[in-house]
Amino acid sequence: MAAIRVLTESDLRKAVGLGQEEFDAIESVYPIISRGEASMPPIMRIDVPEHNGEIDIKSAYLPGYAGIAVKMSAGFFDNPKKGLPSLGGLMVVLDSETGIPQSALFDNGFLTDLRTGLAGAVAAKHLAPRGELTAGVVGAGVQALLQLESLALVRDVARAVVWARRPEAASKFANDVAGSMGIPIEPVDDVAALLAAADVVATTTPATEPLLTAGMLHPGLHITAVGSDAESKQELEAEAVASADVFVCDSIAQSTRLGELRAVKESGMDVAKALELGQVVSDPTLGRVSDDQVTICDLTGTGAQDTAIASLAVRRCQELGLGTTIET
DSSP states (O other): OOOOEEEEHHHHHHHHSOHHHHHHHHHHHHOOOOHTTTOOOOOOEEEEGGGGGEEEEEBBBOOSSEEEEEEEEETTTGGGGGOOEEEEEEEEEEEEETEEEEEEETTHHHHHHHHHHHHHHHHHHHSSSOOOEEEEEOOOHHHHHHHHHHHHHHEEEEEEEEEOOSSHHHHHHHHHHHHOSSSEEEEESSSSHHHHHOSSSOOOOOSOOSSSSSGGGOOEEEEEEEOOOOOTTBOOOHHHHOOSSSSEOOHHHHHHTTTTTTHHHHOOOOTOOOOOOHHHOGGGGGGSSSSOOOOOEEEOOOOOHHHHHHHHHHHHHHHOOEEEEEEO
């Protein structure tokens, strides 16, 4: 008979957040990926076009980790019209020695949101300019907030600007976040104005047509793109990606299939200069080395991140006595 610990979103929110140990856990997986040591199969995706939805299944085994997370992540982008969140899902953690299920994490997408925000902080640590920065976020949802909050872990954010397809959403975001973060945040009318005002930009949308073009780039700019994780999605114009001084992605294979490198390759432009984030974490000289460089990081999201954050969350919940144990 086996015992499984069942953890709810409430349990998990008590156990993990935007802390240093969580940041370190996410940063540490990228060199493992780049060295080819992670056993990480391609993402499996189920499209649900009649409901503007998709379900992604991600997993990875990381040497030395006691557990293996298998995540089912749902994105149904008409849900806000129904008063429901766009993202949801759950994870199961299996014992890496026996394969026996250890924990079921009913996180409703919380851990995915958290590890994606922390991944943006890892990218910014190695690629964003220094000094007091103006941050820009394209999109006004949960991930836009997490990208701003995570950026503040590694850089001095003095002010922010936000753009969203619905101006009222951008205005609400600016009002809400200005209070919680204690910095001035201004909604802007278009993406070009946002890039012109910002030093660091995070794009957080499910866009299927490019929102950012090469003509919007300026010296010293850093962009972290987290929205494109399917063949139909694209936030950055291919020419913008190709023209960056440094282009980095969490996984070249995934970015070429599902992320911003896909359009670059399809356009016949050179993708050879693309680096993986793990290479830059291991050797910072491969990242930003001058103030006027344009840097871009494409984060498609990896199963390795899920195993890392789930493993930490399960350990923390055990230490805190959180969750319910059931016999199977």
